Structure formats: structure tokens, C-alpha cells
Amino acid sequence: MAIVSLWILLGCMYLILPCCKNAIEGQHFSQSGCKLSYRIADCSHFQLTSVPKDLPNDIEELVLVFNNIKRITRPSLSLYPDLKSLSLQFNGLELIESDTFQGTKGLESLSLQDNSISTDYIQASEAFRFIPSLKKLDLSRNGLNMNMVTALLRNLKSLEYLSLDNNMIMRLEDSVFAGLHELKQLSLQRNYIYEIETGTFDHLVKLKTLNLAFNSLPCIVDFSLTQLQTLNLSFNQLEWFQSMENDVEFQLELLDISHNMLLFFPLLPRLHHIHKLLLSENRMRFYADLFDAISSTVDFLIIENNSTNISSINLWEEEKITSNISTIQYLDMSHNHFTYLPDGFIEKMTSLIELKLDWNCLETFSISHLENASSLAELDLSYNKISELKINNHSQSFLGLRYFNVSRNDLQMLPRHIFSGMNGLRTLDLSHNRLKLCCSQVGAVGVHGNDCVDIRHLTALKNLYLSGCGMVLDAQCNFYGTTLTHLDLSDNHIQSLSSLQDTSRTLLFLSLRNSLPSNLSDVFSTYQNLRYLDLSENNLTNFPRSLTGLTLKFLDLRKNNLTFLPLYDRYENLLKTLNVVYLSKNPFDCCELSWLDVLRKSGSINIPDLLHVTCNFSHHFMSAQDLPLDVLHSCQWKTGGTLLYLLLTLPICVTFLVALLLVILTFKDLFLQALKRCCRRSTGY
Numbered sequence: 001m002a003i004v005s006l007w008i009l010l011g012c013m014y015l016i017l018p019c020c021k022n023a024i025e026g027q028h029f030s031q032s033g034c035k036l037s038y039r040i041a042d043c044s045h046f047q048l049t050s051v052p053k054d055l056p057n058d059i060e061e062l063v064l065v066f067n068n069i070k071r072i073t074r075p076s077l078s079l080y081p082d083l084k085s086l087s088l089q090f091n092g093l094e095l096i097e098s099d100t101f102q103g104t105k106g107l108e109s110l111s112l113q114d115n116s117i118s119t120d121y122i123q124a125s126e127a128f129r130f131i132p133s134l135k136k137l138d139l140s141r142n143g144l145n146m147n148m149v150t151a152l153l154r155n156l157k158s159l160e161y162l163s164l165d166n167n168m169i170m171r172l173e174d175s176v177f178a179g180l181h182e183l184k185q186l187s188l189q190r191n192y193i194y195e196i197e198t199g200t201f202d203h204l205v206k207l208k209t210l211n212l213a214f215n216s217l218p219c220i221v222d223f224s225l226t227q228l229q230t231l232n233l234s235f236n237q238l239e240w241f242q243s244m245e246n247d248v249e250f251q252l253e254l255l256d257i258s259h260n261m262l263l264f265f266p267l268l269p270r271l272h273h274i275h276k277l278l279l280s281e282n283r284m285r286f287y288a289d290l291f292d293a294i295s296s297t298v299d300f301l302i303i304e305n306n307s308t309n310i311s312s313i314n315l316w317e318e319e320k321i322t323s324n325i326s327t328i329q330y331l332d333m334s335h336n337h338f339t340y341l342p343d344g345f346i347e348k349m350t351s352l353i354e355l356k357l358d359w360n361c362l363e364t365f366s367i368s369h370l371e372n373a374s375s376l377a378e379l380d381l382s383y384n385k386i387s388e389l390k391i392n393n394h395s396q397s398f399l400g401l402r403y404f405n406v407s408r409n410d411l412q413m414l415p416r417h418i419f420s421g422m423n424g425l426r427t428l429d430l431s432h433n434r435l436k437l438c439c440s441q442v443g444a445v446g447v448h449g450n451d452c453v454d455i456r457h458l459t460a461l462k463n464l465y466l467s468g469c470g471m472v473l474d475a476q477c478n479f480y481g482t483t484l485t486h487l488d489l490s491d492n493h494i495q496s497l498s499s500l501q502d503t504s505r506t507l508l509f510l511s512l513r514n515s516l517p518s519n520l521s522d523v524f525s526t527y528q529n530l531r532y533l534d535l536s537e538n539n540l541t542n543f544p545r546s547l548t549g550l551t552l553k554f555l556d557l558r559k560n561n562l563t564f565l566p567l568y569d570r571y572e573n574l575l576k577t578l579n580v581v582y583l584s585k586n587p588f589d590c591c592e593l594s595w596l597d598v599l600r601k602s603g604s605i606n607i608p609d610l611l612h613v614t615c616n617f618s619h620h621f622m623s624a625q626d627l628p629l630d631v632l633h634s635c636q637w638k639t640g641g642t643l644l645y646l647l648l649t650l651p652i653c654v655t656f657l658v659a660l661l662l663v664i665l666t667f668k669d670l671f672l673q674a675l676k677r678c679c680r681r682s683t684g685y
């Protein structure tokens with residue numbers, strides 16, 4: 001009895017063991033090499049020409065990506081009746097026989113990207129009859145046109161996700177998607193669609209996401225898909241977007257019409273939920289400023305039901321946006337042709353968080369527009385032609401802004417206290433304008449003047465960009481009350497760095513490119529947190545010695561007038577932390593390059609422009625990395641000065657001594673006699 005149970009036990013263990021072998025990873029392999037785990041079989045990249053037959057019968061997911069299966073047939077799949085998901089991407093699949101899925105009726109997900117389903121789409125369409133519960137189908141990159149798609153989808157009533165990207169669809173007729181009442185997500189990117197028949201998407205009552213990016217649509221008229229939440233129309237040729245004019249509520253939340261040729265701000269549905277509206281890279285502007293009231297009125301002759309009606313319409317009345325845009329939180333209108341924004345346009349967007357207006361032609365901008373946009377956190381006005389930023393004297397409600405970019409405009413002056421209300425401002429980019437910072441003490445003359453802009457006491461400010469503002473910063477100026485971490489002062493005229501004293505301790509990043517006097521005094525010892533320092537293009541003749549005590553990671557010394565760096569000891573702080581240093585375009589002395597060895601030997605330091613580091617040897621410039629031998633020798637002559645002197649003078653000295661000795665020996669007797677004579681005379685007895 002005991003023996004029997006032992007045998008049973010052993011038998012069970014034998015049965016269980018193969019499965020337990022890799023129980024830790026929950027993974028093992030079939031004979032054909034497929035990876036098996038939790039009812040999933042992964043047979044990718046095997047050069048298989050047919051579906052493997054040795055997999056467990058109860059698998060639910062079969063992955064056959066990157067194989068060579070040109071056709072699939074019923075017997076191959078009927079071994080796996082529980083199959084729910086089948087992936088056949090990248091197989092060159094041409095034929096799906098009409099009874100292929102007869103034994104796998106529970107299939108819910110089928111991925112057929114990058115195959116040639118178009119070759120025999122009729123049989124494939126027949127095959128799809130057996131999988132009426134398919135929810136997810138990917139037919140991208142199969143060379144399909146509209147008729148093929150119509151045929152393929154005919155029997156698939158319960159699809160929820162359908163991708164037809166990268167096919168050859170040019171038109172969409174209203175019958176293409178008929179019957180797909182469950183469809184939630186439809187992607188038609190990268191086809192050649194130029195026409196969509198009215199009503200094509202109307203039956204898709206559950207459709208939430210529609211992606212039509214990268215097609216050739218010329219316009220959208222009477223947009224009426226009230227059920228949609230996300231619509232992507234980017235990268236088409238739209239000149240015009242117009243929604244149905246009625247009071248029906250649209251569910252639309254995200255609308256992307258970027259990278260098109262829109263000439264007008266889109267005519268959005270009157271009632272919608274749009275919070276993200278992407279309109280960058282178009283040709284939009286507002287036109288009312290081009291016309292007076294009379295020339296912008298147009299008479300329309302309307303002929304309907306045998307009666308004619310003439311009505312006058314002000315063309316640009318649409319600028320008084322009729323849609324309720326109060327829900328928009330993110331609006332991107334960058335890279336367009338806007339010269340101005342009509343009154344009330346921004347004021348209506350009371351939920352705005354981020355507004356991008358960069359790369360337009362705006363000439364003025366009124367900060368007061370934003371008075372009621374209390375949630376606005378980011379405003380980008382860079383690359384415009386703004387010469388005036390208007391501000392309401394009493395405006396104190398503009399407090400929420402965290403990011404403000406007005407770089408590359410024509411600003412000559414700013415209201416002096418424009419930033420004083422912006423207590424939350426973290427990032428301010430004023431670069432490439434002609435601006436001055438207020439340098440005098442608070443309360444001095446001209447407090448209300450606009451000749452300078454005051455950034456003192458902006459306690460939240462961390463990142464400040466003042467590059468190319470033509471500023472002259474002297475000892476009087478200060479950044480009092482700020483704790484900046486990132487400061488770009490490149491392309492200015494800094495006469496004294498003491499102006500930075502107030503913020504020097506907190507700075508992590510500092511750019512002083514092309515802005516320092518060449519006789520800069522050494523002032524960097526207080527910059528204890530500095531990690532990135534750009535000193536390039538300054539004609540500096542001396543390397544500031546205090547830099548060796550800092551813990552920099554990045555240092556740029558290009559285009560200066562340095563002849564050597566005072567780096568002797570690789571245990572200096574700087575050499576322990578430095579990761580990247582740029583050195584090229586300096587007249588280093590070829591005979592004083594020991595510092596370069598110190599840098600190169602310290603392991604972790606990368607000199608990206610090492611190939612271009614040159615040195616000067618009697619007016620000749622050569623690569624500092626591999627000096628010619630004769631230069632090295634000449635340098636030794638120069639540097640080994642004292643030793644050479646000794647070596648040269650030694651033979652002369654020896655000759656001289658020998659000569660002296662000979663003279664003494666020759667006249668030895670004479671000397672002795674003279675000596676004796678002297679002695680005798682002196683002993684006077």
C-alpha cells in the first residue's frame with residue numbers, strides 16, 4: 001500500500017516538475033522554443049512558416065510576431081480553442097483561409113499589422129464571420145483601400161478598437177463603418193483621405209477617439225460628431241474647420257488641428273468640453289484690423305424653395321467667438337500669423353492654464369487681458385514683434401503665472417513693476433530684447449519710470465534668462481532678494497560680478513558667455529553650489545584661480561585668451577567633480593601643457609573638443625594633443641633652463657681650473673722663494 005502511494009507521489013512529481021522548473025519566473029519553453037507563461041505563448045522571431053502545434057491547448061494568447069507565416073488555416077488554430085488574442089505582425093501574411101477561425105470563436109484581439117491582407121481580402125473577410133466577438137483589430141500597413149476595408153469589416157459587429165493606419169484609403173463612404181455600433185476608437189492615420197462623405201461616422205454612436213492625422217483633408221464643414229471626445233486632424237491640409245451651428249452639446253475634449261493650413265480660428269461647436277486645443281503651425285490670424293466696418297460687410301443672395309433672400313453679414317463678426325471657450329485649459333496657437341487678438345478673446349478663457357503664442361507677429365500684448373485668467377500658469381510670447389507689454393496699474397490679480405517667456409521680441413522697455421505682482425513666477429525669459437535692470441536703490445528717483453525693469457524681491461524666481469539684452473551691469477546693480485538657480489547673462493556687458501553677490505550662493509547654472517571684461521578679477525569663491533559655468537568668448541587672459549575650489553560639473557572656456565591653466569594637483573576639488581570641459585580656441589603655450597595631462601589623467605573628465613585644442617609655439621599653432629618631437633625637444637631646452645646652464649658652463653669651469661693649476665705648478669719655486677723672503681723679513685730678530 002505504502003509503495004503504491006509512493007509511486008503515485010513520484011508520478012505526480014514527474015508530471016508537475018516540468019511546470020515547476022521555472023516556477024519562479026512563471027516561464028518555460030515549448031519544444032519549438034516558444035516562451036510559455038501564464039497561458040501566453042510567445043513565438044516571436046523564429047522564422048516559423050506555420051502556427052506551431054506543440055503548444056499547450058489552453059493558451060489564451062499567441063504571439064507570432066516577426067515570422068514567415070504566409071497563410072493560416074483552420075487546422076493550425078483549432079488546437080487552441082481558448083485563444084483570445086492572436087498577434088501576427090510582420091509575417092508577410094497573404095491568406096487567411098475562410099474557415100481559419102472556426103475553432104477559435106472566442107478571439108477578442110487580432111493584430112495583423114505589416115502583412116499583405118489586401119492580396120486575398122475576400123477570404124479574410126469570410127474568415128472574420130467566425131469571430132463576431134472580436135473587439136480589437138489592427139490592420140495597419142496592409143495595402144488596403146476603401147472597398148477592401150468595407151468588405152473586411154462587414155462581419156465584425158462588436159469591434160471596439162480599430163486601426164487602419166498606413167493603408168491606401170482615399171475616400172470614406174458612409175457605408176464603410178456601417179454596423180460598427182460598438183466602436184470606441186478608430187485610427188486612420190497616414191492614409192490619403194481627401195474626402196469623407198456626410199454621415200460616415202454617424203452610426204458610430206460610441207466613438208470616443210478618432211485619429212485622422214497625416215491625411216489630405218482640405219476642410220471640415222458642419223462637423224457634427226457630438227459623441228467624440230478626442231479628434232486628431234493634425235498634418236492635413238485643412239484651411240477651414242467649421243462645426244454645425246446649433247445648441248447641441250458636443251462631448252469634444254481634445255481637438256488637434258496643428259500642422260494644417262487654417263486661415264481662420266476654427267469655428268468650434270457652441271457647447272463643448274474642449275480643454276486642450278492645438279492649433280500650432282497654421283496660417284491663422286484675425287482680419288478685422290485689415291478692413292473697416294463697410295468693406296467687411298458682404299451681401300449673400302440665398303435661393304431656397306423658389307424664394308430669394310438677401311442678407312448682409314459682417315465677415316469678421318466671427319471674431320466675436322460665439323463658442324463658449326471657457327473650458328479651454330491648454331491653447332497652443334504658436335507658429336501662426338496672428339498680429340493681434342480681438343477684444344475679449346483671452347478674457348473668455350477663464351480656465352486657461354497654458355497659452356502658447358510664440359512665433360507669431362504680435363506687436364502689442366496687454367497683460368490686463370489675463371486679469372481674470374487666474375489659473376494661467378504658463379505664457380509663451382517668444383518670437384513675436386512685441387514692442388509694448390501693456391499692464392493695468394491696479395492689476396494685482398495676475399499672480400498665478402509660473403512661466404513667462406517674452407524672448408526675441410522688440411521690447412525696449414517694460415513697466416517697471418510689471419513683475420512685482422507675480423509672486424509665483426519661477427521662470428522668466430526676457431532674452432534678446434533691449435532691456436535694463438533697475439540698479440538704483442528702492443525709493444530712488446524714477447520709481448514709476450519705465451526705463452528699467454525691477455526683478456528684485458521676486459522670491460520664487462529660479463530661472464532667469466537675460467541673454468543678449470545689451471545690459472550694462474555694474475557694481476550698483478543687484479539681484480537683491482532673489483535666490484536664482486539658473487542665470488543666463490550671456491551677450492551683455494558685465495563690468496563687475498559683485499552685482500551677483502546676492503544670488504551667488506544659490507546658483508547652479510551660470511552663463512557669462514561674451515559678457516566679461518578680459519581683466520576679470522577673481523570672484524568665484526562664493527559660488528559654492530555652482531555646477532555649470534560658461535565663460536566662453538570673453539578674451540580672459542587669466543584663469544580665475546578660485547574656480548579650482550568649486551565643485552563644477554561643466555566648464556566652458558572656449559574662445560578666451562588663456563595661455564595655461566593653473567592645475568597642478570589632481571586632488572583639487574574641481575578635478576574631482578568636473579565631467580565636461582571645453583577648451584578650444586585659446587592660445588595655450590605649447591611648452592606649458594602639464595595641466596592638460598593632469599586633466600586627461602583624472603579619468604572622469606571628458607574634453608569633447610580635445611581634437612581642436614591648439615597651442616602656440618613661437619607663433620605657430622598646432623594640435624596640443626600630439627606635439628611634434630622637435631617641438632617637445634625645444635620646449636625641454638627652454639624649460640630645463642638651469643640644468644642646461646650648468647651643463648654648458650661646467651666644461652669652461654673645468655678648463656679654467658686646470659689652467660690655473662698649471663700656472664701655479666709652473667711658478668711653484670718662484671712663489672716659495674717669495675714666500676720665504678717675506679717670512680724672513682717679518683721675523684725681525
Ligand SMILES: *[C@@H]1O[C@H](CO)[C@@H](O)[C@H](O)[C@H]1NC(C)=O
Pocket residue numbers: 189213232233234254256278
Ligand atoms: C495627433 O497625431 C499626431 C500624429 O500621430 C501626434 O503626433 C499628436 O501627438 C496627436 N495629438 C494628440 C493631442 O495626441
Ligand SMILES: *[C@@H]1O[C@H](CO)[C@@H](O)[C@H](O)[C@H]1NC(C)=O
Pocket residue numbers: 304305
Ligand atoms: C424649403 O422647403 C422644405 C420642404 O420642401 C422645408 O422643409 C423648408 O423649411 C423650406 N425652407 C424655407 C426657407 O422655406
Ligand SMILES: *[C@@H]1O[C@H](CO)[C@@H](O)[C@H](O)[C@H]1NC(C)=O
Pocket residue numbers: 305306
Ligand atoms: C418652384 O417653382 C416652380 C415653378 O416656378 C414649381 O414648379 C416648384 O414646385 C417650386 N418648388 C418648390 C419647392 O416650391
Ligand SMILES: *[C@@H]1O[C@H](CO)[C@@H](O)[C@H](O)[C@H]1NC(C)=O
Pocket residue numbers: 307308309310311
Ligand atoms: C432672410 O434671411 C434672414 C437672415 O438669415 C432671415 O432672418 C429672414 O427670415 C429670411 N427671409 C426670408 C424671406 O426667408
Ligand SMILES: *[C@@H]1O[C@H](CO)[C@@H](O)[C@H](O)[C@H]1NC(C)=O
Pocket residue numbers: 324325326327
Ligand atoms: C460656458 O460654459 C460654462 C461651463 O460649461 C458655464 O458655466 C458658463 O456659464 C458658460 N458661459 C456662457 C457665456 O455660456
Ligand SMILES: *[C@@H]1O[C@H](CO)[C@@H](O)[C@H](O)[C@H]1NC(C)=O
Pocket residue numbers: 347368369370371372
Ligand atoms: C474680470 O471679471 C470682472 C468680474 O467678473 C469683470 O468686471 C472684468 O471686466 C473682467 N476683466 C476683464 C479684463 O475681462
Ligand SMILES: *[C@@H]1O[C@H](CO)[C@@H](O)[C@H](O)[C@H]1NC(C)=O
Pocket residue numbers: 358382383405406407427428429465
Ligand atoms: C523661450 O522661447 C524661446 C523661443 O521659443 C526658446 O528657445 C527658449 O528656450 C524659451 N525659454 C525657456 C526658458 O523655456
Ligand SMILES: *[C@@H]1O[C@H](CO)[C@@H](O)[C@H](O)[C@H]1NC(C)=O
Pocket residue numbers: 391392393448
Ligand atoms: C499708471 O500710473 C502712472 C503713474 O502712476 C500714470 O501716469 C498712468 O497714466 C497710469 N496708467 C493707467 C493706464 O492708468
Ligand SMILES: *[C@@H]1O[C@H](CO)[C@@H](O)[C@H](O)[C@H]1NC(C)=O
Pocket residue numbers: 517519520521
Ligand atoms: C579692467 O580694465 C578696465 C579698463 O580697460 C579698468 O577700468 C578696470 O578697472 C580694470 N579692472 C580690473 C579689475 O583691473
Ligand SMILES: *[C@@H]1O[C@H](CO)[C@@H](O)[C@H](O)[C@H]1NC(C)=O
Pocket residue numbers: 514515516517518537538539
Ligand atoms: C574679445 O576680443 C575681440 C577682438 O579684440 C573683440 O572683438 C571682442 O569684442 C572681445 N570680447 C569681449 C567679450 O570683450
Ligand SMILES: *[C@@H]1O[C@H](CO)[C@@H](O)[C@H](O)[C@H]1NC(C)=O
Pocket residue numbers: 518539541561
Ligand atoms: C591676449 O593677451 C595678450 C597678452 O597676453 C594681449 O596682448 C592680447 O591683446 C590679448 N588678446 C585679446 C583678443 O584680448
Ligand SMILES: *[C@@H]1O[C@H](CO)[C@@H](O)[C@H](O)[C@H]1NC(C)=O
Pocket residue numbers: 587616617618619620
Ligand atoms: C604666441 O607665442 C609668442 C611667443 O612665443 C607670443 O609672442 C605670441 O603673442 C603668441 N601668440 C598669441 C596669439 O598668443
